[in-house]
Amino acid sequence: MTTPNGSTSLLSTLRRIGALAAPYFHSEEKWRARGLLATIVALNLGTVYMLVLNNQWFARFYDALQNKDQAVFWREIVFFCWIAAGYIVIAIFKFYLTQLLQLRWRAWMTRSYLARWMADRTFYRLELARYGQQDGQTPDNPDQRIQEDMQLFTDYTMTLSMGLLNAVVTLVSFIGILWALSGVVSVPLFGSSYTVPGSMVWIALAYCAAGTVITHFIGRPLIGLNFQQQRYEADFRHHLMRVREYSEAIALDRGEQVEHGQLQLRFGSVLKNYLKLIGKQKNLVAFTASFGQASVIFAFIVQAPRFFSGAIQLGQLMQVNSAFGRVQDSLSWFVDNYDRVAVWRATADRLTSFETAMRAHAGAASAVERAPAGGDEGLRVDDLTVALPGGTSLIQNAALMVKPGDSVLLQGPSGSGKSTLFRAFAGIWPFARGRVSMPENAMFIPQRPYVPDGRLRDALAYPQPASEYSDAQLKQALEDALLPDLANRLDDSDAWTQKLSGGEQQRLAIARVLLKKPAWLFADEATSALDAQAEETLYKRLAEGVRSAGGAMVSIAHRASAAAFHDKRWTLVPAPEGAGARYRLEAA
CATH class of the missing domain: 1.20.1560.10 (ABC transporter type 1, transmembrane domain)
Incomplete structure (x- = not known):
């Protein structure tokens, strides 16, 4: 400066x-x-x-x-x-x-x-x-x-x-x-x-x-x-x-x-x-x-x-x-x-x-051309290039397709651009170009979910007003997300980021999904702090939710156990030297 x-x-x-x-x-x-x-x-x-x-x-x-x-x-x-x-x-x-x-x-x-x-x-x-x-x-x-x-x-x-x-x-x-x-x-x-x-x-x-x-x-x-x-x-x-x-x-x-x-x-x-x-x-x-x-x-x-x-x-x-x-x-x-x-x-x-x-x-928006997916179409990505703020290309000319009913797992080395790819899908990453057709009623769970201070009901409904949901809906979402102890604390005000453990914060983010019932879900390490049994239970509930809504789920996860909950896999692998990007995306 x-x-x-x-x-x-x-x-x-x-x-x-x-x-x-x-x-x-x-x-x-x-x-x-x-x-x-x-x-x-x-x-x-x-x-x-x-x-x-x-x-x-x-x-x-x-x-x-x-x-x-x-x-x-x-x-x-x-x-x-x-x-x-x-x-x-x-x-x-x-x-x-x-x-x-x-x-x-x-x-x-x-x-x-x-x-x-x-x-x-x-x-x-x-x-x-x-x-x-x-x-x-x-x-x-x-x-x-x-x-x-x-x-x-x-x-x-x-x-x-x-x-x-x-x-x-x-x-x-x-x-x-x-x-x-x-x-x-x-x-x-x-x-x-x-x-x-x-x-x-x-x-x-x-x-x-x-x-x-x-x-x-x-x-x-x-x-x-x-x-x-x-x-x-x-x-x-x-x-x-x-x-x-x-x-x-x-x-x-x-x-x-x-x-x-x-x-x-x-x-x-x-x-x-x-x-x-x-x-x-x-x-x-x-x-x-x-x-x-x-x-x-x-x-x-x-x-x-x-x-x-x-x-x-x-x-x-x-x-x-x-x-x-x-x-x-x-x-x-x-x-x-x-x-x-x-x-x-x-x-x-x-x-x-x-x-x-x-x-x-x-006005420094992403150079990605975005359009809502029409009819029964799902997520479609064409010629997508994702770079770092300094200009280094992570991924070049990626072409992807996710259809309703799919369940996709995205894996790759740390730092390979998995979360950045999600940001490009969401339209918030300014260092990307290409075309993305995104279905409506999609929801993203980031690696570190934001839990605002204040009443628990407001943190659960965030960013929508809590008044849009009944107490019964809020309590049911907490119970389905394996947080039954919080179901009777909807009106408690606290610094929840400090009060809740990492696993509880992840479950609260999943409770939001179960409350709002999106058709399309993009989950970035959403269960990394959970034990195997809790991970299995919640993945099943998330998959059932998006499937019943006619959508699909795309997840980022490092643990091998997450593969059991997905039927397709995308993998970011190091690109050969001189390819123009650090990684290439392989779909299987």
């Missing part, structure tokens, strides 16, 4: 951010979103207006103090209370509406990305491309991008964009005030005297321009480091999840030390990158803190000669200092927010690469 760096132009970054942000404001929620955004902008303008009133109040209030005018003093105290009350009300509504817009925006983006990630098996193709190292550009940890990066993106987009708007409006509002208050200053240069109007404005511009350039130079590495930090954090979290998922297998293999070492290695990457990150942040904080503290007294130092000469009163001095502070804060927006901008940009880059990958793989 390409790591972003500081050389990428600002315009390019803004284009990427705009491309991520625009769809929501043109979606079915556009009027509500635009209305909320317009209200938030108006409230931000109201905040700036309150600051202008506060700046004007400074002059009157401090002049009243200097003149010891008690009546004006108390009048200005009351006026300040009104300003403060208005500011508080605006701040409350601005916070609430901003958070509400962020929440709705994130919800919409999450729904949109989830829909596209899950549509047309894009999630599966992304994993194939990543683990197959097909292009080196496939994004890692899509779970983090959907869950964390979207939250960061919507949060930072709203916070930073409204902050920038505030800065611009504040600058426009106060630069005129500061210009008028600065007066005209004579500057001697090369023996001549030049008058400079609005001197404090020029000083503020020079001060902040220098600060911005230095900040960018110091903070530039933060962009790439933030990008990598998010990646390392996600990798560490992902491995923690895998340890939890495979806790029993790790415990049985006594692999605690190995996994501990792997976790330490990943966490070491997190810490190593984070140390680099905080080192750069330390330099940035050192400069921005110095820059900010210097600005507190900067205007006083510049305007002190005018005050002590009597050219301006205390109130005007305080007003100049307030206006300079507002202008300086506005011009220093980039300085103050550089580290947040770096995180924002890294997050936008991660989402952009995820977006690009989803678009690239959404």
Whole structure:
């Protein structure tokens, strides 16, 4: 994956951010979103207006103090209370509406990305491309991008964009005030005297321009480091999840030390990158803190000669200092927010690469021509070539036929492509071409059946709703699959992958078949974890089920005992050197 760096132009970054942000404001929620955004902008303008009133109040209030005018003093105290009350009300509504817009925006983006990630098996193709190292550009940890990066993106987009708007409006509002208050200053240069109007404005511009350039130079590495930090954090979290998922297998293999070492290695990457990150942040904080503290007294130092000469009163001095502070804060927006901008940009880059990958793989369907088998036809495969993600051909130009009533056993060495051939039959393997006529009402049992957490009835009926089946049907399926102890636990909720043994999970997958009664069944090592008696019983029930439905069964199995339940055999054997594929398919 390409790591972003500081050389990428600002315009390019803004284009990427705009491309991520625009769809929501043109979606079915556009009027509500635009209305909320317009209200938030108006409230931000109201905040700036309150600051202008506060700046004007400074002059009157401090002049009243200097003149010891008690009546004006108390009048200005009351006026300040009104300003403060208005500011508080605006701040409350601005916070609430901003958070509400962020929440709705994130919800919409999450729904949109989830829909596209899950549509047309894009999630599966992304994993194939990543683990197959097909292009080196496939994004890692899509779970983090959907869950964390979207939250960061919507949060930072709203916070930073409204902050920038505030800065611009504040600058426009106060630069005129500061210009008028600065007066005209004579500057001697090369023996001549030049008058400079609005001197404090020029000083503020020079001060902040220098600060911005230095900040960018110091903070530039933060962009790439933030990008990598998010990646390392996600990798560490992902491995923690895998340890939890495979806790029993790790415990049985006594692999605690190995996994501990792997976790330490990943966490070491997190810490190593984070140390680099905080080192750069330390330099940035050192400069921005110095820059900010210097600005507190900067205007006083510049305007002190005018005050002590009597050219301006205390109130005007305080007003100049307030206006300079507002202008300086506005011009220093980039300085103050550089580290947040770096995180924002890294997050936008991660989402952009995820977006690009989803678009690239959404249409990356298999080149296999698929058609439903008509009439009494069965499975027909013509000129089928199956390859690995890297391009290596496993099988070339295979031609197969399965008729209703057949029972076929597919065998071959491990890694020869038996499961991949099934994936091509199912239409989910993108690295295949040829023609497949697949009967309707077909069902596949993978090597590792998926058992979702939650109620047992939902795990049994998956992916259909459990409400489509009666309790009697669900219980009968469990009993037929040799799981009578689970028949009375339909409403129990649990992490079934952790609770059930490998054999029980396989029997639960078979229970799904017995519940749904498909005519065509493709079973990939469906009984590998069962004892011989259970295997025989369940194979007979599966065969009876598909035969009574007018279909057939195709199985992958390594054990010789499985041959007794099939009347035909396909075997993958190593192809001769130079054949163009690793294996050839022989039918008997």
